[in-house]
Ligand SMILES: Cc1cc2nc3c(=O)[nH]c(=O)nc-3n(C[C@H](O)[C@H](O)[C@H](O)COP(=O)(O)OP(=O)(O)OC[C@H]3O[C@@H](n4cnc5c(N)ncnc54)[C@H](O)[C@@H]3O)c2cc1C
Ligand code: FES
């Protein structure tokens with residue numbers, strides 16, 4: 186089989202898998218594809234995929250991640266998120282939606298926050314990439330990490346690496362005077378010391394938290410900004426005390 | 429995502445020439461194209477990365493306006509000091525779209541050429557005339573809450589999803605285009621098209637043509653311009669409807685008016701009849717009511733989006749009212 190054919194089979198199978206795991210329309214798309222895939226071609230597709238992950242189309246890619254230069258060989262279609270997680274073993278960045286809708290894959294590129302699921306690894310050559318693994322200095326946590334712990338900024342923790350990376354960038358954006366959609370006066374952007382919780386929520390709206398730990402997350406940002414957040418400790422009143 | 433080869437364009441000429449080849453697409457920020465490729469809406473064999481080309485600057489024009497390179501990032505434009513001061517509605521429109529993470533990567537050209545979010549277009553399990561001409565439009569009779577109320581055709585009821593474009597339409601922007609055959613400039617409002625019987629084409633760009641810049645004319649009235657976006661949640665959601673309004677008041681009467689609508693049509697929608705009506709009027713409830721009615725004349729709501737008609741009218745009244753009072757946060 187020539188390479189092009191091999192590729193096409195591989196694509197067909199991926200297409201099928203891709204369809205099978207996306208929510209709506211699966212039932213409609215899948216049978217059509219099944220018809221066109223004879224058992225033999227499915228087997229061949231499997232073989233093509235397994236044969237040493239066929240080197241077809243792979244290219245050398247150099248990434249700078251958390252201060253280290255890493256030489257990789259990847260297909261151009263590999264996203265930065267997949268390269269970090271699957272190839273570099275940096276599984277701190279999470280895949281929530283893979284479509285730019287949840288923020289759990291947030292990393293910093295040259296200091297700016299981006300979604301690593303919506304960029305190709307190859308497009309990030311030459312840039313300084315910082316993941317959640319790169320924020321702490323040895324055993325000393327980044328202040329924003331500490332603030333998340335101290336303010337109960339999470340429950341299950343799945344969105345947390347993205348929330349923390351986004352918060353680090355958010356604080357830097359405030360220092361640089363960046364505006365948000367709800368900044369009242371565009372020529373007078375909020376300061377760290379006075380930024381409102383509404384502004385923090387707007388600026389962090391690109392990070393969803395399925396556990397809804399938003400209050401703690403906002404407190405963590407407030408603490409990191411030098412403000413005094415409300416105490417995270419809920420007042421528990423026992424029935425004896427009530428009586 | 430299907431496999432493809434990847435190349436970084438070294439020049440705009442190289443990019444436009446490569447783009448003439450079959451199954452070739454350009455990628456800028458990639459936040460829309462990769463999203464589409466992941467669900468097989470686009471399956472290029474060849475991807476040309478234009479993001480490192482040099483048209484990434486915001487420069488003053490000799491007329492007193494701004495020339496914005498197509499590769500300027502959304503964040504860079506929204507936070508530009510001149511834009512914030514002279515065209516605040518453009519900053520606000522950009523900042524109301526997507527999230528900081530996306531805006532940091534998204535380019536001006538990519539934002540303009542992002543494709544519709546109609547759920548039937550996005551799901552290859554359904555027919556869609558935009559995706560596959562002639563296959564049908566299930567949105568017309570389906571779940572069409574987010575779809576068009578103005579300028580749609582029986583073949584397509586999709587809306588253009590961009591916020592930034594609504595502000596650009598109101599600002600009388602010009603688009604600079606470069607293709608293998610040379611350069612041209614067209615009014616921004618002529619770039620996107622209505623679906624008619626060719627919904628597969630979002631714009632009048634010819635094969636191989638790229639957007640190189642957007643030019644903003646000087647417009648002193650734009651300082652009081654307003655962008656109002658209404659959506660299902662207060663942030664990180666596409667518009668149900670949006671309004672960009674710029675009115676200039678002189679001696680208590682409206683001297684000039686510019687009004688563009690988002691979330692209602694296949695293109696950013698300039699409400700010219702309402703603009704004409706407003707000129708010379710004083711800003712009172714009656715004037716605003718009549719202007720809003722004129723702007724929505726000819727609206728054809730679908731089964732689930734009738735609410736958009738009244739919602740757009742109210743948004744228009746509010747946006748014009750705020751602009752007439754000097755502008756600011758809507
Ligand atoms: C979760 C989510 C929420 C979003 N919410 C909003 C929102 O509320 N409001 C809003 O306005 N947008 C929203 N967006 C869309 C976002 O604004 C676009 O994805 C972004 O602007 C696209 O820019 P890009 O540079 O990444 O484009 P790309 O993905 O690189 O390109 C988009 C298209 O334009 C073409 N292209 C790019 N540059 C050029 C050029 N110079 N000349 C010719 N063709 C070109 C590409 O080939 C491609 O077809 C959202 C996106 C996501 C993922
Ligand atoms: S995984 Fe990237 S935004 Fe959800």
Ligand code: FES
Nearest residue numbers: 340342394395396
């Ligand atoms: S802590 Fe569970 S998703 Fe945010």
